[in-house]
Amino acid sequence: NAGVTQTPKFQVLKTGQSMTLQCAQDMNHEYMSWYRQDPGMGLRLIHYSVGAGITDQGEVPNGYNVSRSTTEDFPLRLLSAAPSQTSVYFCASSYRSGGFSGELFFGEGSRLTVL
Amino acid sequence: AQSVTQLDSHVSVSEGTPVLLRCNYSSSYSPSLFWYVQHPNKGLQLLLKYTSAATLVKGINGFEAEFKKSETSFHLTKPSAHMSDAAEYFCVVSDLNNNAGNMLTFGGGTRLMVKP
Numbered sequence: 680n681a682g683v684t685q686t687p688k689f690q691v692l693k694t695g696q697s698m699t700l701q702c703a704q705d706m707n708h709e710y711m712s713w714y715r716q717d718p719g720m721g722l723r724l725i726h727y728s729v730g731a732g733i734t735d736q737g738e739v740p741n742g743y744n745v746s747r748s749t750t751e752d753f754p755l756r757l758l759s760a761a762p763s764q765t766s767v768y769f770c771a772s773s774y775r776s777g778g779f780s781g782e783l784f785f786g787e788g789s790r791l792t793v794l
Numbered sequence: 795a796q797s798v799t800q801l802d803s804h805v806s807v808s809e810g811t812p813v814l815l816r817c818n819y820s821s822s823y824s825p826s827l828f829w830y831v832q833h834p835n836k837g838l839q840l841l842l843k844y845t846s847a848a849t850l851v852k853g854i855n856g857f858e859a860e861f862k863k864s865e866t867s868f869h870l871t872k873p874s875a876h877m878s879d880a881a882e883y884f885c886v887v888s889d890l891n892n893n894a895g896n897m898l899t900f901g902g903g904t905r906l907m908v909k910p
């Protein structure tokens with residue numbers, strides 16, 4: 680029972696490089712989201728999706744892009760990495776049918792450093 | 795608008811003593827409230843949730859929290875700390891009537907340290 684799987688777990692980039700963080704879930708969840716975690720700031724929502732083909736911006740979307748072509752996958756793209764994007768990124772998913780329960784299922788995180 | 799404040803960034807207790815992690819929230823509607831736990835190098839896991847039923851909510855691993863509307867608080871407690879409780883804890887407020895998917899607001903987190 681894999682749950683939510685994120686890759687890579689660690690990545691170092693140079694300023695201006697692009698990359699994609701992968702997220703896959705095997706629970707048939709409609710809702711998927713990306714958060715970033717920075718010390719003392721909790722988790723902040725970057726982008727989210729309520730189903731295949733539907734995405735929307737969260738609190739801190741600038742510099743990131745997402746797509747949702749299947750129910751299972753929700754990749755996060757960094758278009759031109761900046762040092763301010765150094766953070767730990769979490770993918771989370773949830774059921775949504777019948778009402779959002781508030782329980783998110785998280786991956787183990789991807790730690791990104793931008794030099 | 796909604797917000798959540800965790801009053802202590804770090805809490806240190808001795809094994810076997812009580813745990814109290816404090817959370818205050820602000821909300822313009824009747825909120826739902828959650829506590830999540832994050833062990834080192836892991837994702838977050840739901841500990842417990844309040845959704846307008848009983849004000850005293852029991853969660854996993856002996857934790858519980860009490861919703862106090864008059865004090866706008868949702869403090870997390872445990873009678874006796876265990877070494878395995880050392881982790882970071884997040885208080886979360888939500889409007890579950892908003893089904894748009896962007897309704898969770900996380901507090902800044904409280905790191906719990908347990909001394910032997």
